[in-house]
Amino acid sequence: MTDPTLPPPSAAPREFPCGACGARLEFAAGADRMRCPYCGSEEGVPTATRRIREHDIRSLFTRRPAAQVAEYRFVCRGCGAHVQGDHLARSCQFCTAPLVADDSADTQVVPEAVLPFAVDRPAAREALGTWARSRWFAPNSLKEVDEAERFKSTYLPHWTFDAQTVSDYRGQRGEHYWVTETYTTQQNGKTVTQTRQVRKTRWYPASGRVSRFFDDVLVNGTTQLAPERVERLQPWPLQAARPYAHEYLAGHEALRYDVEPEQGLENAKQIMAGTIEGDCRRDIGGDEQRVASVSTAYSRVTGKLVLLPVWAGAYLHGGRSWQIVVNGCTGEVQGERPYSAVKITAAVLVAIALIALTVFLFYQYG
Template identity: 40%
Template sequence: MSDETTAPAEPSMEEHRFPCEACGADMRFEPGADRMVCDHCGNVAEIEGLGPSPWGIAEQDYRAALRRPDGLEQEVTRVLSCPNCAAQIEFSPEVHAAECPYCATPVVTDTGAHRHIKPQAIAPFVLSEDAARRAMTAWLGRLWFAPNGLAAYARKGRRMSGVYAPFWTYDAATRSRYSGERGTVYYTTRTVMRDGKPTTVRVQKVRWRRVSGAVARAFDDLLVLAARSLPKGLTDALPPWRLSDLVPYTPELIAGFRAEGYTVALEDGMDEARAEMDRMIARDVRFDIGGDRQRIHGIETQISDVTFKHILLPIWVAAYKYNGKSYRFVVNGQTGKVAGERPYSIWKIAGAVVLGALLAGALGYVAAMSG
């Protein structure tokens, strides 16, 4: 018997291409349906077994993953690294040139591969591109001082890109001991001179008492965006996400879309999650201290049972250049919620200033005449 051990096999390259059986053209996943369609001949292929797992999405042990990262299921994909926003977007092998969906930067794709932790779950697109575009143009139409031409350009402009963005989710149990002070507001009276007369006024004061105690909280599916390609202000505006719609990862759901590879490491994502945990624990401590005012002197937290998942969530992205400037808009692919970089029209602003000045002058004239 040989004493040699067999090294784990390198994961194969995921192509995420599904040729139509009728004409050979690439099929794409149809948002809101459990099927793929061929835009060339109209052929339809159902996706079998699509739906939430009756056992849920399995959590993975965080500390075990840090000790043995090679023990996690991984995949290799061919990606483009955008030189402008640093997004790592997956592309099919036959693609030789493309444009970054996040910032519209023209780039030439690399033929290299990216090895990463394989996603465990994915929330399929629910909104079609047309529905996402309608949501975006309606949002633009509600913006004060936005250029009229931008909304029109968005309506008839280039196609939006459907991108599955990478996220980490973290679960944890925490128990925190704290020390601080509880403040109770009370009032006294004193006499002051006003207009030459003595006047009694109420004065607010706070009586402080030292306190200590403990709070506990279980965190479930704390979301952390695992990429830095989009401004945090945009992505933070897209929740809530319907994580109940997560289904086990299957490449058929990515057909016709792009998947962004994570650039925030698992451990770095946990640092961000821990900061959010600390904020929520501090809020719990203030509630537990009670009273009218609270002072926190110190919190010591023990964290246990930390688990994680790597998931993909759907975002429609539009990057437009208007009058020499780029604007980016994102739409939640589940709910249609929109966020974007706000454009301004100098002509509308100037018009509003002039109108305000005229209105102020008219009011001043009326007041003068009535006086």
């Protein structure tokens, strides 16, 4: 019996030899096919023999935590090098041959689905250039950026969760009404009585129950890239996801998750809570709502691990490196950007001048 505390033994990774020249095939972004980077021969990705499944949440919780899982150890068939790392897929650092781990004996949750790359490198470069040229208050030189250093196609792990929820709430319903108020002002040394309509709110106690089925609540499964930046890449066309196959990873990097499914579910519940509160407010009705408490029961909770595609890297500007990520399906760009102090200062001065001119004209002709 293998000791689960020991790293997995060295093994040959999954490879996909080209039938024409013997080189290693890679999955071609946007083509939905395997392609040889040397002779250009193509092969189709095998048709899936199964459907994407949702897994009972208890089965996800029984897997070993990421912190206890050893790195993969590859033996490259291209050059014989031994390569080690925690990626599901990567390239050999010596001969650049694509390496995809055999995860059949992995003690982590195995990906259930993958969203293949639809944006290739030229399209990602074009999206980066468009993004750079559209940044307000950016230095003029940023508009020339159309390429990123270390720009790598990378699959990021994400959890998706389904759940049936039933929520009991307590709160208040506010209904607006109008009253006429009388007030006085001084005009030309005289006291003038005037009236105005003032809106007020009556509050009534409210309670009730709402229910909702959540489908594919998406939670980032890695902290290796800034989570807030990855989250802003949404939405993802999850309906285009395919059952997981090693072929989709060939020639690309793929990270293993470091956010455990337990924490992922808690993050998903926080996302659900915002939607549930909206349901409570709509159920309360009226003109305004106050939600004092919500108690939610969860059932039929399932989850799965999905790999989502990004182009991740950095571009050089002003003597430093700026991180960037591009959605590998939609081309959405999120990243760091520099600001031009000269442009910001000029904008502030123009705003001050406009305010001063407006005040002058008001007192001169008002």
